[in-house]
Amino acid sequence: MQFSRFDAAALDHFVATAHGGHGAWTILTPDDFTRAIAEISGWQGYAPTPLHSLPALAQTLSLGEILYKHEGPRFGIGSFKALGAAYAGLRVLQTELSKRLGRPIWLDTISSGSLAHDASTVTLCSATDGNHGRSLAWGCQRFGAACKIYIHAEVSEGRAQIIRDFGADVIRVAGNYDASVARARADADANGWFMVADTSWPGYRQPPLDVMAGYGLMADEACRAMTTAPTHVILQGGVGGLAAAVAAYLRQYWGDSAPRVVVVEPTLAPCLMASARANTATSVNIASETIMAGLSCGEPSELAWDILADEGRDYLTIPDSIIGPTMRLLARPLGHDPRIEGGESGVAGLAALIAAARQPAHRTALNLGPTSRILVIGSEGITDPAIYADIMEQTD
């Protein structure tokens, strides 16, 4: 009974043939990762997040090992996104304050709060479906900068309020995520604000690159907690920044033994799969919103795509129907597996793994078996308590 939703789930699988270039080294360089890791791991409150093994679930699925990197506790703000926007915002402040003050400013001078007065004259802004904006607002509060966050019509009021609680102005825009990005860009241009986006476009590269460099810390912690490379890594994608950053870091860390990279998206927002099929960054129309709010993106980040074009092997889409069951399975685990509170977007990779491992054709196509050791990124914990409580009350 517990797995009936997974067995019935319609998965789409595309295997990319064009990969194997140098994007993992040249777009995000080892230096980019090293600088981000050194800075963020020095922030007050930093602690590595846990890498949980789920042996009972792995045994039930006849897999060797499932490793779940749980980002819920990250800096107390609920998701891996704490690593990206706050760091990229800090780098924007570094550039701008160095210019305004006429001398080079170190990152830790700003992150220690000692330039908060100067930082308060700079406004950072972004569009978000929740987690990225929360991270930027949190960073701005720490560093002293002003913050404007644009959300689209479907972002829950709970998520909006948490961003306000970090001191940001929240502006709600009619339409979807891509509409909120367009409005944030226009307002930034009109007002002299600085966009800190997690997605790139022609002529706009540095902040999204820094966002991805910040995510490298999560991959670094996971690698250091393992003695050998996993066989697979399953990475959920919105604009592709998380997947690209982790894939690049794993390639740099493990070289030729880096794991097979499986990118997972909601059936309702498959822009990375569309890009893989077309072999170029490709947008899709979002006709309706998925429950995986953080993954509801129609336009891939071009920078992220350029890395995934080299590193992404498999692209899977999953229906919303398996998200609740996966969250409940983590909350009420099998055997002695740890109890984990995972959010809707955060569990997408694990949901895909369970469904694929149970469906013979997908299991074979992904080469999943008793010797597989799979790393999944549990990219968020409870980021909207009301939605989480509601999902916990439902039955499979």
Ligand SMILES: Cc1ncc(COP(=O)(O)O)c(C=O)c1O
């Ligand atoms: C919890 C969570 N997981 C994964 C993602 C996907 O990240 P990206 O948009 O970089 O692909 C997001 C994006 O907002 C997210 O909030």
